[in-house]
Amino acid sequence: MLKGKKGWHATDAGQLRLMLFSAVCIALIVLHFLLFFKGLLDDDTCSCTDSNGLLNTTSFYNITDDIAPVFVTAFSQSHFMEGKRLVASIREFHKTAKIVVYDLGLSLKGIVRVRRWCGVEYRRFRFEEYPLYFEQLFTFRWKPIVIATIEERDARETYWKKGYPWDTVQWTANVKECKKSTYLLHGFTGHGIYPATDPALYSYFPVSLQELKKPKAKMYEAGLVLAVKIQETVTNILKWSVLCALEERCMATGIIPNACNFNNSDLYATFARCHRYDQSVINVLLADAYYYDRRYYTSEITDFFRIQRFLTRTVRNRELKCA
Missing domain, CATH: 3.40.1350 (Trna Endonuclease; Chain: A, domain 1)
Structure with a gap:
């Protein structure tokens, strides 16, 4: 095999430039990876979580009886x-x-x-x-x-008469023991949370499936809600429901068709192959935050509203005018 003559040629210079260019590219790739990897280690928050200030924790409400x-x-x-x-x-x-x-x-x-x-x-x-x-x-x-x-x-001012004989220590203890969530649901759906929730949701919110299948973990409608923006509400419910809404696969479902097929003999522990979107998410979050017991996150008052999904009468424009 013939060997080439020793010496400097244009082709050698081209190869050298190519090698230098490749080395620079590899160095940049490695540097970018190291910086990105460091960011993953240093920051465990999502950059898209709250760009609009939805979960502002600096302006909570002072709850009074006259709000x-x-x-x-x-x-x-x-x-x-x-x-x-x-x-x-x-x-x-x-x-x-x-x-x-x-x-x-x-x-x-x-x-x-x-x-x-x-x-x-x-x-x-x-x-x-x-x-x-x-x-x-x-x-x-x-x-x-x-x-x-x-x-x-x-909000209007609330006056508390000083000197009123009230045992505030006992009262505070009673309220702490019996208080309800600051995010309250009202209308019972007739079935539990587990049957109408896509199991894929549990990969985002680890919960106790054993507790979720019990009759006390009832699903309530999410269309009528009483929500008070205090730290408890934001920390336990709003924060996670907003993040779930922003995540494409969290609030959605891959179940097609999304039509419930309930087992009438078991409305709590048998999956009905359906998903109620935000209603499933809210009920899962509330149940997990409040002992899987609907008594803590529902008003238990059912005579102040009526759900009508279809029009029963025509609303006249004068009904919407200021008196």
Whole structure:
């Protein structure tokens, strides 16, 4: 085999430049990996968790007996009439209450009509600030976001007469023993949490499946909620429900078709092959935070509301005008 002559050629210079370029690229890749890996070790938080300040913990409410709640609802144009009826029913019983309506896709005409309703504040849900899958309204990802963004409430001064003979030590002990969650559900669905929750959700929220299958872990509707923004609410419920909404696979489900097939002889421990989206998430979080016992996270008062999923009468515009 013939050997080439020793000497310097243009091809040798080209090979050298190629080797130097490759070495620089490899060095940059290694440096980038080391910096990224260090970031993983130093920071265990998600960069997308709270860019909009949804879980602000600097402005909690001071709960008193004389706080007037703010009513909040959200609907698209396809549910405009149901939303109109809801606002009219609130106005019937609470003449001066503040009502916030979030626009999930109203028409221009619908927006104009909502703005005319008495005591109603119109707000557009800013879908552009969230991932595209938020636009799938049936997954209800928007709901925990809406609840987390509400900060207004009407409060009047409460006076406590000094010198009143009240055993505050015993009273505090009783309240601590018997108190309920600051995130309360109201309407029982007729079945437990386990049957209507995609098992994939448990990979995000490790829970006791044994406790979740017991009759005391009842599932309640998430469409009617009393939420008070204090640290307990944010830490136990809002924080995790918002994070779940932002995570594409958390609040959604791969179960198709998503239609419950309940075992009527066992409505608590048999999976019905369905998922209730935000309702499943909220019930799992509440159950896990409050001993898997619905008595701690439900009001147990059922005579102050009525759920009607279909229109039963026409709402007249005058019902939404200020008196």
